[in-house]
Amino acid sequence: MKSRLILAIFCVTVSVTIFPESARAATCQVPNGGTRYWGEGDAWSVSPMTTNDHANFTPGLTQTVICDGKDEGPGPGIFNCNSLSMGRGEGGTGNCTSFLYCVAGHQKLFVRDTGFIGHPTAGGSNIQATVYHESGTNVFNHWLLIGVYDAPLDTYSMSNDAVVLCDGYYVGAYGQFLVAGGKVLPHDDLAYGDPFENRCEVQCPAIQGAGLLQGWCTNWNVTGRLLNNGRIVADGSGTARDLALTSHNAVTNSTDNPTTGSNGWYAVDKGRLMLPPRTVGAAGGTVCWGESDTDPTNDLVNSVKVDFVDAGGGGTLTGMLYAVDRADIPAGLTDAISVHYLTYSGFPVEFDMAIRYDHVLAGASEADLILLYSDGGAWTDIGASVDQTHKLITASGLTSFSWFAVQVETGGGPAPVGSLIWVS
DSSP states (O other): OHHHHHHHTTOOOOOOOOOOOGGGGSSOOOOGGGGEOOOOOOOOEEOOOOTTTOOOOOSEEEEEEEEEEOOOOSSEEEEESSEEESOOOBBTTHHHHHHHEETTTTTTESSSOOOSSOOOOTTTTTEEEEEEEEEEEEEEEEEEEESSSSSSEEEEEEEEEEEEEEEEEEEOOEEEEEEEEEEEOOOSSSSSSSTTTTTTEEEEOHHHHHEEEEEEEEEEOOOEEEEEEEEEEOOOTTTTEEETTSSEEEEEEESOOOOOOEEEEEEEEEEEEEEOOOOEOOOEEEEEESSOOOOOOOOOOEEEEEEEEEETOEEEEEEEEOOOOOOOOOOOSSSSEEEEEEEEEOSEEEEEEEEOOOOOOOGGGGGGGEEESSSSSOEEEEOOOOEETTTTTEEEEEEOSSSEEEEOOOOSOBBBOOOOOOOO
């Protein structure tokens, strides 16, 4: 209970606000597979789109726009614009709040350029934007940018019936990307290409709740590197669910997380986080799960650094981070603050391992942390050392991958057996 209360300080509840059925009669609907374009009058119309048709939500106003493709007709109701700029304030105009509701399974929003969720410019202030993506498909032919600029918290929230197609996503210092299922898929961009294509980033938060990707999704197929300078949270919302980000071809970070910082990787409320597998060469060396290999110290919370003394001829390292309340973890843990499951295809091996533990959950008990190992049965204390300066718990001379848990020793835990894990 203590750890859940602490964790709630920087995690948010993953939910998607569904637009009430009673209000849909007043929405902008496209019946019978028709098309609407964003015109100069800040409204959807039947006029063909021109190069100036950028969906700039009116500055200085609280504005709600609803895309409803209805559930009838031969094809989707399509809403077109060249770019989407929500929460845009110009010339010092402030207090602009924008809401975009995307409802009905046949709705399709097509943005030919970039989608800005939160876009104050030229002195705009106190600007806020929110997208509730209930269902249908939203296509961003370039990037989906959330909370990039100085503003209150900007949010893109998608449900299990929603589909996002984009070349990449960028969750800024003032944004959060909340996913409750759905699909996040790549969109073939023939018009732009590099340097923007396939860039996916979560940045350091500037305000509470920002710099955050949180939720669950198993249809996440965006490729390219995943740069995490903020917080990525697998949140099962009370059910065993995965945030599977394995389609990315690399995981990096470009900003060090301070020893007092909370940037990193988390799994809560029965969630499980899955990241891309790592290739280990025959010569071994250092490989990090959830961190750049070149960092001298792994500083993102719950990242794992593995130094191969013997890589067993090379192989593939695969890792997952589990919420400690999941039922598929081997029984016997009492005060665990993190659980990792690591596998490796090479054999035999010898390696040293360092986990950047969650100092917030450890609280005043950092000196009492232990590292436990399980091959699916009983948990064993493997005699790790704790570096309270860098928030690392390290074990050496290990010879097998499987379950690892960082736990607060309460006096009744498993007895240490030395630094080696022997397998038959």
